[in-house]
Amino acid sequence: MLSRSQPNGQSQGQGQGLAMAGMERTFGRSPTFLVNTDQQRSNLDSLVRREQHLAEQYQKNKPLMFNGNAYQKTHPQKAIAPGHRDADATVVSPMLLGCADGVSQIEEFGLDASELPRELLAACEEQATALLMPDQAGKISDLYRGPIPLMREAFQNTESMGSTTVCLPLSLGSRYKHGKITVSSLCRPSAMQLLKCMTYEAPRWAGSLRVPDWRIPLGNLPTPLMPWACPALRDLNVKWSIKRDDMTGLELTGNKTRKLEFLMAEALAGNHDSVVTVGGLQSNHCRATAVAARMAGLEPHLVLLVKDTVADEDPGMEGNLLIGRLMGAKIHLCTASEYYKLGGNLEAADTLNERMAERLRKKGFRPYVIPVGGTTPLGTWGYLQAVEELREQGKDFDHVVVAAGSGGTLAGLAVGFHKAKLDLTLHGVNIQHSPKAYYDLVVKEADALGCTSEEVDGVLGTLNIHNGAGLGYAVPAAENLAFIAEVAAASGVVLDHVYSGKALYHFCEHARAHPDKFRNSRILFWHTGGIFGLEPQQAAMQGLLPKDSVKRAIRWRWFSLGRGVVHREIQHEWGGLSVLDNSTRIHGKLHPMMAIISIGDCELMVLRQNMASGRLRYETVFNTEMQRIGGNCQCPLQVCRVDGRIDAAFDERMTIEVIERGSAVHMVSVYEGDLVVIGSDGVFDNLFKDEVAAIVNQLIPRPSTPGEKFRPLDKAFMGEVARYIVEACHMKTKADLRTGKYPDTPIGKGGKRDDTCCVVGEVVEWTEMDCMYWEGVQRRRRMKELVTCGGVLSLGMMCIDEDEEDEEDDDSNWCRSRDGRDFSTVSFVSDEEEERARGCAVM
CATH class of the missing domain: 3.40.50.1100 (Rossmann fold)
Structure with a gap:
């Protein structure tokens, strides 16, 4: 289990110094510090975005959704502070779960620290509902451009002042739009550290074209x-x-580099694990593709055309071929006669490419095919x-x-x-x-x-x-x-x-x-x-x-490597073909996915059932990592909007840069029955991940016999798990009454006295009933927008001033669970709609 550095007690800029002055120098670290613009800018380049993908065996291809519940609670020692308001917020909806942890230090400047987290999650939920809700064919909107644009546009749609960390998983079902999400394989994270997919903005004069x-x-x-x-x-x-x-x-x-910048981005976005292309024995394009593929963590397969007279010989280690073989590319040799039988033109090369790709698919690969020269x-x-x-x-x-x-x-x-x-x-x-x-x-x-x-x-x-x-x-x-x-x-x-x-x-x-x-x-x-x-x-x-x-x-001697062993495979559809197997292959097949975007120190775990000691138990199969500046548990990366009183150098473009460059983006395979646990730093600074898994296994009943028909969990169970996790976090900040010692936590003894929120969601099937119900919810929302201040007023409807609205109705939608607990769960449906949703496990 990874442990995190304890804070060193030193101030981190002017904003942090204000908070440190009133901070207890004992166990129980409390506020998260507001990180100013200069600190975020200076640390942004050192943050590594780790895009990860859990490759699992394909089981069933069907759209998925979240069925979840949430709980949050102010820490007892913070609740007694006059004027303190819980700055955490959560969201639970079919396509989106999430939590945001507002920076309470902002209250020192007379601002409500809870406003920006709530408004940001509301904007994210609105976009996720509009863009990710599958239609009856299981497809999502073509307008969906990925988690980073979703977060960026949601922030741009907010107006509140404040600062927050945030973690959001988005359900993309089984038919997510290819070309939108950065993905890689868990077995190649070191390669992915070399690359980061960047949102592409075309030149103005090219805006009318089809822009990647x-x-x-x-x-x-x-x-x-x-x-x-x-x-x-x-x-x-x-x-x-x-x-x-x-x-x-x-x-x-060479020129192929420019093309591969776009082609490799699409390969990663489409969850491919290998690349196939074709060319001559000394092809510049094939060499460049092999290099780019390895940089992206993909396995290169090169179909190279050779003369019939040398088809059974080792092709050597010269020029471009030397670089390709150093990259561990698998070299597939095709004779010139076979190539000309297929036409000896670009269509013939495409045929060779597709045949190679089909062979790889039969072996369990997910190849991305690049035509000759990358010309697409x-x-x-x-x-x-x-x-x-x-x-x-x-x-x-x-x-x-x-x-x-x-x-x-x-x-x-x-x-x-x-x-x-x-x-x-x-x-x-x-x-x-x-x-x-x-x-x-x-x-x-x-x-x-x-x-x-x-x-x-x-x-x-x-x-x-x-x-x-x-x-x-x-x-x-x-x-x-x-x-x-x-x-x-x-x-x-x-x-x-x-x-x-x-x-x-x-x-x-x-x-x-x-x-x-x-x-x-x-x-x-x-x-x-x-x-x-x-x-x-x-x-x-x-x-x-x-x-x-x-x-x-003449006096120079060329450095050469020893000849590799040539392994021949006879393929009837190819004629004469030999294969150089210079690297191991990456297995895995396409599976429903969950996209995750995280900024700061909120964390997420994915738990999956596994048979252990004769019974099913949940085990952690994936977790995100916190993004903290200098390892300080009170200085996370933040999404913020402040004025000159707080940070004279603040520029909102810096926050956009934090979202685009600093956010951690993950793409994770998910199954029906997986559990997603999301928590603020108050959860994961106080509980080890195996303790979270233990709470889940203690409270959630599961069938004891494998193979039983899947039964979705009741939302009440998940709400109880979230509450128990939060209570366990607060217990970690109290000393043992008998020994006077504080419990161990990931950040040291005594943990962190902080407002705490937790979301627990189960991955379940998206059904036709869900589709029909939520289409109705979206229609009612659009009608509501039409007749309010921001919509059309010529319908004879009356605009109601915000101050005259029923606060209880507002709170019921934003801050309360079904049983009345103060969860601050973002929801956009009425109590009546939520009752109707019980039957299809939608919140």
Whole structure:
């Protein structure tokens, strides 16, 4: 069990000093300190968001919901303080459970510490009900964009002053919208620490297109834009510049990095555990995909095309293949004859990809398939964003030149230049296929991105595609290699023989044939990387270099790794295929999910039944961790809104940054019958997690025989468990009457004297009855909004002033349970509606 650092008693800024002055320096730490803007900003980068996913065996695919209850109580020693008001709040609804712990120190400035927690949870519940309530087909709203946007928009819809911590689990059922949630596997948390999915905001000029939701920062961006001493076209007085996308990273170098930022985000969001893609033996894309997949904690599978004559040999350790094998990628070799049997085109590559993915699915994997070169409408966004990067770098050009392989980079630049209204001509040089194939691809991608027919015509109007295929894909002519050597010696920039070197060579041939179009022009060459692919060309390049350099270079010895053992698998549908098994696989299948967002020191546990000692007991299968600054149990990360009296440097944008960058987001597999226990720091600072589980097992009756039909728990049981947990927390702050000693707690003896709230919910099936009932509740809410102050007043209805409303009715909705206890449970239904809900276990 993890133990937390005890507070050191030192002040943490001006706000904390005020609270420390009146604090008892003995057992029983009390208030949570208000953390100011500078503290949150300075600690934000050190917080690690751990996205976790419990991979379990698939059982039944059905929408799920929460059936729960809550309890909260002011600590007896705080209750006697004049004017003190419990600042905790809870929410219990079918799609959302949660608790928020307001910072009581805010009361010193005359503010009600309970207002912001209540209003924030109310806004979250309203959004969850509108966006996550499944329809009769079990689907949720397409407008749902994930837990972070939900929390951000809920905060933006609040007005109260204050500061709070918060923890919310959201039920996404079994058909949650892919591409919205950051997920990973529990067996790879260290890899996920390298990456954080970020909400993507498109450039203004691209707002009319179909904008993705997420992006993962993989590359070293922006890449340099610099003058270039290219020796070509000097007779035309061309002014060269170069965009160095070969510097997006080291192992991850090249144009594929930009596409993978969007593709890997979708792979994580879709709960995939592996990635499949296809390419040539020295594919830059396959190498970059292997690197990005490992950074994201996914297993890379690379389908590489080889000549029939070497299909049964170890493919070696050169160039891109060396990097891929170092990443532990599983290499699947496919012969050229098999590829050409399928058509020898992009459709054939897609077929190979899908066959590989189907094999993995049969083995229990959840593969994410990436087409050749990452060319999809989503991947194309990498170069729409690159256009914005170029605009911000502030240089103007007459022509931009880029290699066209799979075509995604070309399509992104073509659409981006037109949408951003840049006055230039884009020259794509195809290194395979025909120019017509690339024109068709650009039209297809532009249409998929959401361009109108007029915009597609505009894209084509400034695009020229030149044939640079030469002797064939990845087959350089001697003049191509000589040109690469000349450019490197003159400018210090290394081009590759497959893409950038070939593209620039053939563009310069076109420019020499049409000198008037390019004389005295400003030309930008967009370097797409590929340097690793040059290594296998050592022998061909040696004759092109100066003799003295060759003489010195001969003395070097290439470092090589021992050959791996080749394991062959015979697959009838593939023909000749061998597999290099360099890493273990990750198992697990798609299952109903629960999204969790946590900010600060409220915590959550998921408990699941397990057979132990001949009887069923609840055991902890997942728990979140507190986010505290400097390990101080009184200084959690906070969602706040204050004025200049409290924090002169406060800026609400900092709170938005806390939500977007500091929140802990988790994606957890859940089953019918799982229990979710959420508590404020008053719970988990005073009780160890095994003590919480013991209380659950003591109070909740379960069948003694496995295999019995599932029976949902009565809400009263869960309310009693929540009450018992809260009472047990307060008992931990009292000394033993016989010994005078304080009990042990996670933060030290005597725990923390604090207001305490607890929510206990059970995961149950979402039924058609629930759907019909809650659709009615939503209709009544919308009608209520229509006839109140914020709605339409022309219906003859009268606006009632807030001061004239019945306070008891308000309290019954916000602060009381069914038996009258003061739970501060957020609820938006009347007592009559709650009675009707008893039959379907909805609160």
